[in-house]
Amino acid sequence: MEPGVFWLTVSFGLHIVLVNLGVGISIVAPLLRIMALRRGDERLDREAYTLTRFYAATYALGGVFGTAFTVYLFSYYPSFTSLLGRIALYNYALAIMALVAHFLSLTLFYYGWSRLPPRIHTASGIALAASALLIVLGFRSVFAQLSSPVGVDLATATVTNPLEALLGNPLLPPLYLKSIAAAITATLVAVAGWHALRGEEGLARLYLKPALAGLVVVLLAGAWYGLELRRVEYKFNNIFGGLGLGGEPSLDLSWLLLLKILLWGIQLAGVTVALHKGVARARRLLAIAALSALVAIPAGEYLNAYSQYPYFIPPSEAGVGDERLARILNLLSPNINTRSELLQLITVTSTTILLAAAALYLAVTRAGLEAKNRPGH
Amino acid sequence: MELGEMISMLIDQWKSYPRPAERLISAIGIDVHWTILQYVMGLPFMAFIAQIIYLKTRDRFWLDLAKTLVKGFVIVFAVGAATGTTAEFGLILLWPKFLEVGGKFIFFPFYAEIYAFMMEVIFVYFLYYGWSRVGDKARLLLTALVFIGAWYSGAMIMAVNSYMVTPTGLEPAYDPDTGAMLYNQGYPKLELAIPANITAALDAGWLAENHVDIVGAGDGYTVAKVPAKIVYRLFWEASHNYTLSQSILWQGVKEEYRESLAQVPVGDVVDWILYQTTSVYDPLLYPLKSPSWPASVVHVTGAALAVSGYTVLGAYALRLLTGTGNREKALKALRFAALYTLAVMLVQGFISGHEIGVEVAHYNPEKFAAMEGTSRQIISITRDLTGGLGEKLAAFLAYGSPDKPLPNYDSIPRDWCSFPGAPIADCRPPLLIHYAYYTKISLAMALGAYTLALAALLARGRIPGKGMLAAAALSPLVAHTVSFLGWLVREAGRKPFTVYGVFTPAEAGNPAGPNMLQLALVGAYLVAMLLILAWASYRFLWKAGGEG
Numbered sequence: 001m002e003p004g005v006f007w008l009t010v011s012f013g014l015h016i017v018l019v020n021l022g023v024g025i026s027i028v029a030p031l032l033r034i035m036a037l038r039r040g041d042e043r044l045d046r047e048a049y050t051l052t053r054f055y056a057a058t059y060a061l062g063g064v065f066g067t068a069f070t071v072y073l074f075s076y077y078p079s080f081t082s083l084l085g086r087i088a089l090y091n092y093a094l095a096i097m098a099l100v101a102h103f104l105s106l107t108l109f110y111y112g113w114s115r116l117p118p119r120i121h122t123a124s125g126i127a128l129a130a131s132a133l134l135i136v137l138g139f140r141s142v143f144a145q146l147s148s149p150v151g152v153d154l155a156t157a158t159v160t161n162p163l164e165a166l167l168g169n170p171l172l173p174p175l176y177l178k179s180i181a182a183a184i185t186a187t188l189v190a191v192a193g194w195h196a197l198r199g200e201e202g203l204a205r206l207y208l209k210p211a212l213a214g215l216v217v218v219l220l221a222g223a224w225y226g227l228e229l230r231r232v233e234y235k236f237n238n239i240f241g242g243l244g245l246g247g248e249p250s251l252d253l254s255w256l257l258l259l260k261i262l263l264w265g266i267q268l269a270g271v272t273v274a275l276h277k278g279v280a281r282a283r284r285l286l287a288i289a290a291l292s293a294l295v296a297i298p299a300g301e302y303l304n305a306y307s308q309y310p311y312f313i314p315p316s317e318a319g320v321g322d323e324r325l326a327r328i329l330n331l332l333s334p335n336i337n338t339r340s341e342l343l344q345l346i347t348v349t350s351t352t353i354l355l356a357a358a359a360l361y362l363a364v365t366r367a368g369l370e371a372k373n374r375p376g377h
Numbered sequence: 378m379e380l381g382e383m384i385s386m387l388i389d390q391w392k393s394y395p396r397p398a399e400r401l402i403s404a405i406g407i408d409v410h411w412t413i414l415q416y417v418m419g420l421p422f423m424a425f426i427a428q429i430i431y432l433k434t435r436d437r438f439w440l441d442l443a444k445t446l447v448k449g450f451v452i453v454f455a456v457g458a459a460t461g462t463t464a465e466f467g468l469i470l471l472w473p474k475f476l477e478v479g480g481k482f483i484f485f486p487f488y489a490e491i492y493a494f495m496m497e498v499i500f501v502y503f504l505y506y507g508w509s510r511v512g513d514k515a516r517l518l519l520t521a522l523v524f525i526g527a528w529y530s531g532a533m534i535m536a537v538n539s540y541m542v543t544p545t546g547l548e549p550a551y552d553p554d555t556g557a558m559l560y561n562q563g564y565p566k567l568e569l570a571i572p573a574n575i576t577a578a579l580d581a582g583w584l585a586e587n588h589v590d591i592v593g594a595g596d597g598y599t600v601a602k603v604p605a606k607i608v609y610r611l612f613w614e615a616s617h618n619y620t621l622s623q624s625i626l627w628q629g630v631k632e633e634y635r636e637s638l639a640q641v642p643v644g645d646v647v648d649w650i651l652y653q654t655t656s657v658y659d660p661l662l663y664p665l666k667s668p669s670w671p672a673s674v675v676h677v678t679g680a681a682l683a684v685s686g687y688t689v690l691g692a693y694a695l696r697l698l699t700g701t702g703n704r705e706k707a708l709k710a711l712r713f714a715a716l717y718t719l720a721v722m723l724v725q726g727f728i729s730g731h732e733i734g735v736e737v738a739h740y741n742p743e744k745f746a747a748m749e750g751t752s753r754q755i756i757s758i759t760r761d762l763t764g765g766l767g768e769k770l771a772a773f774l775a776y777g778s779p780d781k782p783l784p785n786y787d788s789i790p791r792d793w794c795s796f797p798g799a800p801i802a803d804c805r806p807p808l809l810i811h812y813a814y815y816t817k818i819s820l821a822m823a824l825g826a827y828t829l830a831l832a833a834l835l836a837r838g839r840i841p842g843k844g845m846l847a848a849a850a851l852s853p854l855v856a857h858t859v860s861f862l863g864w865l866v867r868e869a870g871r872k873p874f875t876v877y878g879v880f881t882p883a884e885a886g887n888p889a890g891p892n893m894l895q896l897a898l899v900g901a902y903l904v905a906m907l908l909i910l911a912w913a914s915y916r917f918l919w920k921a922g923g924e925g
Contacts, residue, residue, distance in 0.1 A: 064494055067462065068495070071488055074476060077480075096466040107910075111452065112916075346492075351492075354499060357496075358495075364510055
């Protein structure tokens, strides 16, 4: 495997798991907080705070892997990064402006607990959720554009129709819905499993019904996305071709699709059994479901990204025969200055040491989950 | 020239360089990030010193002070990470062509910086969330890892920036011993390794006529000192998708090569030369060999340490002025901050500031001329307001002799880098930086003198009066202004270039970038976010601290 592809895969995988949990918490925690305030429920308030504290303790870790991904992209594929900056100008602009608001609202929501007046605090929670939704919209619109660009001219690397490039991609609605639903559902299942493991049955039960609904939405949105993908033959064949549903795949990834369906099934089984037989009797199954939820995140992302391998944009969608552009869009043509053994040694060593340090950090601090009292309590 | 006319001329000159709106929005974005970054570089270092004192004295005050400092930078670090991401994407969106060239040839500092960022993220949160879960020595180690990560990060970013200011292999166009301007000899020049097949296709007479000096050779390449004017022109041609038959090089291509080379893109030729050059220098270390890198790293790190010191000084002075919190503790913290800041300012003023000045004078004579205001078009502080003494002092500091001449701004050809079709009307840096530079120097000297007086007062066990405390409370703003002006001089002083002598914002930018309104909205948005951050810091640090 190309070193660039390998490091992009590693950093993206780590980034996307933490980001999905972050998006889920950004929506779930403010909802819990609002419910807690309305009902005067101390237990819900503590739960919302614990989740927020976990997010505050880990979000920068997710962010740093995202930055690593961007830096690897720019180092190994500088010409593609330049092209992307030009054709996804408005998509990235939306995402990064939302990102700034997200960080600020997280700061206010977390540090302002019991310090800010409830209305302002609730508003910061809503801003947290809204900015998370906008970040996902921005980045997902980039993914949709990479699958099948619209509103841009690749040959001149220009945006011809900003609105269409930002929101007009037909792949965007199902991809966006699926992404949001999957992030929330994975978070709900993971948190339910975590509570089940700790014997906190009441708290685990809190998440089960929403998780079940989420799993149904994920299935429907996934099917919708699959249907829309028929317009991108290259991707569709790589995902479904091995199952006899499309043409001959260039890279058969149907096994990854089956794995994803299996992981979804485990989550469904865990949640359903826990709902019917009680959390205590389904503790192990729920824990396995939580693990499946976490594994399903990178599985789904890799399936979507690798289905156009080795291209950043499938050749049929790029629609040009330009040799230089074809080289830019090919993952197998990296920057030749990165073909240095020393660079790989530095990357392996630094990544290993820092991942070990990150693991130690999560172990020692328990990722902030051993919650201190909330400010003011 | 009247003052009004002069101001108008200065602004027009600044605006005349390509892409003023994008430059302004980038400046806002990066400066917002830098405003925050200074605390990430400085506060952990102060917390580290406080913990060392705690380990020696076992006085609980020092541990509490360290914890307050840590809390301070954890809050700003989160937003710093956000603004850093904004700056990063700003580069991709506004300057994609710069990123493409940077990614190919000077990517390594960015690449290495990611590990610095990981270090910061892991150890900042490890320190904060693990504060009471680890022992004193482990906490000290974690604090050290935090500031080392931040300094390492700063050093890598400065490697890229130093390369932009002083590209590796740069030979300047001014000889201070004779006062001669060397533009008519093709200077400034860049030392490049040119693949042998390219030099073989070029006529030696044409190369000599165009001041391309062949100075060596290696396995498959020729080492040449190439005029920046030619390098810049080739980049400009590459950005316009020229082929060799349309290029300036075409005049030098030998007859027998013409047919086969006519349709070769200039962009490919530029890539081959730069890949060969980076390969000879070292593909990874090429930008780190910029001659201005070491002094720049020390000076910029020092600026961050100073701003952090003044902020702590200002915060505790404000506590004493308003009577909030514990007075005795505030006084002790004030004394610590004053002594720390004094030490930093001494290094900044007498060592790193001097070194960076010497580098600028040597490698960037155009910028030096603008900084010292050696033009007759403006009222020069160096010349007109000091009776010439300022020029002699500047020459002494820069060249070691008061008798050596400063480069005369008006003698630098306006068009030394230009050619027909180039987007540059004036190849000289903006004279505006003369005033920015002297405002910066004056404020820095005033800060230094004030800090010396305050530290002397506190060292003698005396309590500063209200005036002194009010000045301390204002000092963070002044320190930020000094730091900002330093960057303004550094960045604007490189204009019209993005990478000195190589390419300008016209070639670095996004040909289909955002319009003025969109840029203005983004700028306003970033400023609003900074104001919310300031409010959050006040609410959660200042008020919470006072209550506690």
